[in-house]
Amino acid sequence: MGWDSALFLSLFTDSLMLIWIVVPAVLLGIVVGAIPGFSAQNTLIILLPLTLTMDINVALAFMVSLYCATHLGGGIPAILVNMPGTGGAAATTLDGYQMTLKGKAQQALVLCFVASTVGGLVTSLATVALLPYLAQLGLYLRSVEMVAVMVFGLVLIAAIAADDPLKGIIAGFFGLMIGAIGTDHIYGTPRAAFGFLELYDGVPLVPALIGLFAISEAFSMMERSTVVPRSSVVDTKAQWADTLDGLRLSLKYWWLTIWTSFVGLVIGVVPGAGASIASFVAYQQARMFSKTPDEFGKGFAPGVVAPESANNGVTSGTLVPLMAIGVPGGSTAAVMMVVLQYHGIVLGPRLFIESPNIAYGIFFSMTLSYIVMIFTILPLARYMSQVVLIPTRILVPLILSLTIVGAFANREYVFDMGLALVFGVIGYIARKTNYHVTAILIGIILGPLFEQYLLRSLRIGQGDLTILFSSTTANVLWGFVVLSVVLPWLRGKQQERQQRNLQDRAPAALTGDQA
């Protein structure tokens, strides 16, 4: 299906009807985004019992609005306390906090809000325009290519997002292995279910999600007394004149806002390459093309605009692979996939023909949420710095108890609550030892799908594994898989060599000085 103005207009009007859920979701998202370590996916997980009972369109509007608003909220502590609320706001600290130290916190906040909302709005509309063509991609992918796509996605997440690519890939394949628990698709024989009837249908995604993200995060969070130390909160008394000055600066850098948002969109489409990478790339590009690159890092407005615009551009991009081929590009997309699957929605190219209201509606809800953000955030800006002071001794019990109860909601088994706790412990160990939890979760989610495509390929190839290398597209993808493993390894080796050379040179220089 191509561009259909009538359909899109009617979908946008439909999304306007969802404003009653978009407004609270945006407000909640801004608050949650402003609390470091309390991410969009954790909030969505806590609220799963709520979203699972909602109509699917309402649930999607709620989830995307909250997701987009967290990206905006993440910039608030980055600017005010030099601590990014979300990974995507890490680059914002470079100039945002410098502006705060110069007494221009309100201007920096306004720049952040305008860049975030305009960047997100532009890219969500661009995605709607491009989606009919991107969706065609799924039609060219058969089972062999899908196996390669899934391995490529997992390896990319590991290579890009994890500190140590090998650990990331191990985490991804561990997830795939866990995803293989349950009865097989053809004969219904149980495999590795540890004797639990509750695992015959496979590992339930909701407890896995809750454990790996929310519970493990709560276990890590309790090492601090408040989310952000009180001493680092700068008192900012905001004036309306500063707000207007921020708006003037935003207008001045409108073109930077637009093109860096597209940097975010493109990076967002790549699985694993989320907002943190996009914001640093946009910051670097903005600096490269600037007439005054030396001003960056000293409280320069474009240093706030570029990363904030890019990290909101990512929000649309990350949903494209989920909608087009059913592969989640990141952890929040994975949460959304769980809710969509719960409602029996089959993702992929057919979704655009059978349920265009869902496939496109999600992006119209996103557009609406950005419009709502423009009107809600400016008056709230001055009160935002306080939310980071919530004591963890209250926050941690809240997260733990509510998420464990949430694990029950999907299948109504007490077993799932225990399973969430088990995944929580695994997730905590994985976090502490740098095995990427998102890779484990995406592996668990993709596990059953991976088996389905692998079996289909093997049946066509009569059990011969070389069938996986029988198509040009798949072979190109396998090539990318190899490259994404080898390149980070080579880069690591190069860095190690450079470090060794530096260390060798240092004693020599000292000896020379003494001589």
Place this chain on the structure above:
Amino acid sequence: MSEDASRALRERRNARLGADLIIPVLATGFTLYYLITSSNLVWEARANGTVVGVTLLTLIAIQVARVVIQLRRSTGSLGFGDLGRWTPAQAQRLMLIATLIVFVITIPWLGTTLGLFAVMLAAMWILGVRAPSTLLGVALGVSTTVYLLFIVTLGARFPAGPIENGLAPLFGGGL
């Protein structure tokens, strides 16, 4: 070389490699269990586990080899770092896990509202909250909100106990 890269390299040099092996050991154990218990099934039921499992074991072998090389170069030890250290936070974490296990076991009898109230109270106490007003206020607020929002308003079929069953004639819910 960037500062981040040097820091990463320094961290790798002081690595606590024992902790790095926990996930590989868990993954190896599970993979072997999977492969052994599914060995007598038809090939279609074994294929996925074998392909993924063998790849995983190969990756783990590379990771183990890396650990061995680091040990031989004396750039790391087999310690467990933060995970093996007995700190107040570690003790609190273990007590929280024990509390949550008790919560999961007793929820079919206590019900969601009473169970949540008790677990919130216990968890806050473990984390050092001592003010009775905070303890009771937060625990009561959370359990009442969950009861009213999820059980009464949304009709979620959470485990019912004395509170849900007692209030069922008034608000619905319960068994």
